Amino acid sequence: GGGAADGDVAADGRTRSGCGDTGAGRGQRRRPRARLPRHPDYPIVTITVFDDADALAHELAVRVLGAIARQPSIVLGLPTGRTPQPFYAALRAQAEARRTDWSQVRTFNLDEFVGVGADDPGSYHAYMERELFGVVEVARQHIGFLDGCAADLAAECERYERAIAAAGGIDLMVLGIGANGHIGFNEPAPGLHAWTHRARLEAGTRASNA
Numbered sequence: 001g002g003g004a005a006d007g008d009v010a011a012d013g014r015t016r017s018g019c020g021d022t023g024a025g026r027g028q029r030r031r032p033r034a035r036l037p038r039h040p041d042y043p044i045v046t047i048t049v050f051d052d053a054d055a056l057a058h059e060l061a062v063r064v065l066g067a068i069a070r071q072p073s074i075v076l077g078l079p080t081g082r083t084p085q086p087f088y089a090a091l092r093a094q095a096e097a098r099r100t101d102w103s104q105v106r107t108f109n110l111d112e113f114v115g116v117g118a119d120d121p122g123s124y125h126a127y128m129e130r131e132l133f134g135v136v137e138v139a140r141q142h143i144g145f146l147d148g149c150a151a152d153l154a155a156e157c158e159r160y161e162r163a164i165a166a167a168g169g170i171d172l173m174v175l176g177i178g179a180n181g182h183i184g185f186n187e188p189a190p191g192l193h194a195w196t197h198r199a200r201l202e203a204g205t206r207a208s209n210a
Helices: 051-071 086-098 122-132 153-166 203-208
Strands: 077-078 106-109
Touching: 051 077, 086 203, 106 122
Parallel strands: 077 106
Antiparallel strands: none
């Protein structure tokens, strides 16, 4: 899903809106990988610890570009905020070095601020233009954004869900966890909302993303 909101890195597009070839990462520690207890209905989660944000960003970029090479028409879910900026820097550099073909790639952004227009420098449209789309050649019709200035935000959330479904769903989602544990502007709660929706951000989340 995607999101409209009233964070840090990404969830499934569910929270904000606004108008107006795997490889070894640099500095990656070869610690034993931690495995969470297996639930019969879910795959095993593997956790890898890196020395720093740059090593993580490098490895994540390697994995994303490897996924594109294997599946040129991949559908990516992309995050915003401060945390993924090293990732986007690594992705831009490595994509240029590899001459990655983005022509068939489709993307859906995780979130947007309610009341912030696409042309506002503080919007996530503008953020993605600076961090990725202004550099790599993703076809404009293949880029999915929420409209934070939509007159009917509930209908906009439904439109986004339909667009994701029409694309065949998200093949690879890049996510992060905010300082208070939020995922894609889904603030800590007893459960997660499964679809694109509006969310009210806590004061700390607003401050860290101002």
